[in-house]
Amino acid sequence: MTHLEQYNQVFMKLFGVAEEDLPALIYLRGNWDSLQHIEMITMMEDTFNISINSTDVILFNSYEKGKEILRKYGVEV
Amino acid sequence: MTKDVAQLLEIPPFSLPQAAKEALFFPAALELTRYHSVHCEPYANILRALEFDPEATHRTRELPFLPSGLFKAMRLSSVPSEQEYARSLTSSGTTGSQTVHVELDRETAADQQRALAHIAADFIGAARLPMLILDQPSILAHGSGLSARAAGILGFSLFARRRVFALREDFTLDLPAIRMFLEQANGGPFLLFGFTFMVWKYFCQALRKSPEHLDFSGGILIHGGGWKKLLDQAVPPEEFRRALNECCGLHRIYNYYGMAEQAGSVFFQCGAGRFHASELSEVFVRRAEDFSLCEPGEPGILQVLSLLPRSYPGHSILTEDEGVFLGADDCPCGRLGKSFWVTGRLRQAQPRGCSDVYAG
Numbered sequence: 050m051t052h053l054e055q056y057n058q059v060f061m062k063l064f065g066v067a068e069e070d071l072p073a074l075i076y077l078r079g080n081w082d083s084l085q086h087i088e089m090i091t092m093m094e095d096t097f098n099i100s101i102n103s104t105d106v107i108l109f110n111s112y113e114k115g116k117e118i119l120r121k122y123g124v125e126v
Numbered sequence: 127m128t129k130d131v132a133q134l135l136e137i138p139p140f141s142l143p144q145a146a147k148e149a150l151f152f153p154a155a156l157e158l159t160r161y162h163s164v165h166c167e168p169y170a171n172i173l174r175a176l177e178f179d180p181e182a183t184h185r186t187r188e189l190p191f192l193p194s195g196l197f198k199a200m201r202l203s204s205v206p207s208e209q210e211y212a213r214s215l216t217s218s219g220t221t222g223s224q225t226v227h228v229e230l231d232r233e234t235a236a237d238q239q240r241a242l243a244h245i246a247a248d249f250i251g252a253a254r255l256p257m258l259i260l261d262q263p264s265i266l267a268h269g270s271g272l273s274a275r276a277a278g279i280l281g282f283s284l285f286a287r288r289r290v291f292a293l294r295e296d297f298t299l300d301l302p303a304i305r306m307f308l309e310q311a312n313g314g315p316f317l318l319f320g321f322t323f324m325v326w327k328y329f330c331q332a333l334r335k336s337p338e339h340l341d342f343s344g345g346i347l348i349h350g351g352g353w354k355k356l357l358d359q360a361v362p363p364e365e366f367r368r369a370l371n372e373c374c375g376l377h378r379i380y381n382y383y384g385m386a387e388q389a390g391s392v393f394f395q396c397g398a399g400r401f402h403a404s405e406l407s408e409v410f411v412r413r414a415e416d417f418s419l420c421e422p423g424e425p426g427i428l429q430v431l432s433l434l435p436r437s438y439p440g441h442s443i444l445t446e447d448e449g450v451f452l453g454a455d456d457c458p459c460g461r462l463g464k465s466f467w468v469t470g471r472l473r474q475a476q477p478r479g480c481s482d483v484y485a486g
């Protein structure tokens with residue numbers, strides 16, 4: 050699986066959305082509440098074996114923005 | 127996020143001397159007052175009744191304030207359509223008291239989280255740590271609204287690397303889970319979070335009765351809300367700290383003061399025992415008879431302001447709590463801005479659960 054596929058998997062599994070709907074995902078809209086947010090961050094950390102700091106946890110506020118954040122941790126999505 | 131809030135989140139939360147802070151805070155708070163008077167009709171009516179004139183207002187202390195009871199009686203919203211609401215936050219549960227309604231949209235909810243992280247990091251650092259929640263797991267179960275207790279746990283969870291609940295559903299200690307948490311935390315640092323009353327009754331008291339000694343000396347406890355119940359039980363803050371230190375070695379203990387109407391911009395208590403207003407919030411202590419400002423050291427009613435509430439007009443509130451203004455830029459801990467004590471609850475005020483929605 051590519052990084053992008055793994056990245057997409059986390060969102061699709063957690064939010065139960067189809068791949069084509071991923072780019073529209075935004076924090077605090079739909080199912081993506083703060084409870085799910087922490088789940089998602091933990092899943093990203095486990096998937097890519099990284100450790101995201103608290104500032105980036107807050108900045109990670111959309112599907113697209115998340116790719117940028119992961120890049121900081123050396124994960125090209 | 128508004129420009130004002132974004133700008134203030136760029137600088138450390140207690141770094142501006144009071145005069146410089148007022149120069150930034152007042153225009154932002156005035157703008158927020160105007161914003162709500164345009165977007166919330168009942169609020170505009172209240173301002174008219176108060177004969178509030180924005181042109182004649184030059185200082186934060188002159189801004190109007192709403193009594194916190196109003197958020198029990200009314201749903202005040204500055205968001206155009208019902209569909210926009212991300213959620214409504216409720217604080218209730220103490221027998222006989224009414225629920226506080228706060229309508230949150232996405233922007234305000236996100237601002238609250240950023241602000242909380244920004245302020246808390248000044249006390250506990252920005253690293254994410256394993257977190258033991260001194261509450262029951264079902265507190266986070268989804269419902270129609272979010273209780274303030276759950277919102278607090280969620281807010282502080284942004285600092286958590288791993289979350290474990292210390293209590294079972296029947297409020298007894300989940301000792302196997304706690305032992306495993308401590309083993310994995312390996313001496314710390316780690317976080318503990320809970321509501322004051324829950325920490326006292328179901329953690330501290332239970333540990334005192336337990337024959338097993340658990341070592342929490344590497345932990346940092348954050349607690350808030352519901353402390354008024356402790357005062358009813360005559361547990362002063364010093365006794366609270368001493369008991370926790372004795373029963374499990376905890377010594378890094380941070381209390382915070384906040385309310386559902388102004389989630390996010392909380393007031394943390396420093397090592398010198400004072401609560402601090404960050405650059406995102408402000409505090410005044412007023413006399414009950416005419417709402418004039420108290421002198422430093424003189425007890426009165428706490429008024430709190432926050433730059434965060436944009437989806438509802440809760441940016442300036444007269445609380446039902448009694449406090450003492452201590453001074454500005456003069457705390458031994460070195461944090462700038464105003465500091466105060468929270469001394470109790472106004473006698474005539476209706477008992478209200480801020481976060482202590484557990485009525486036990």
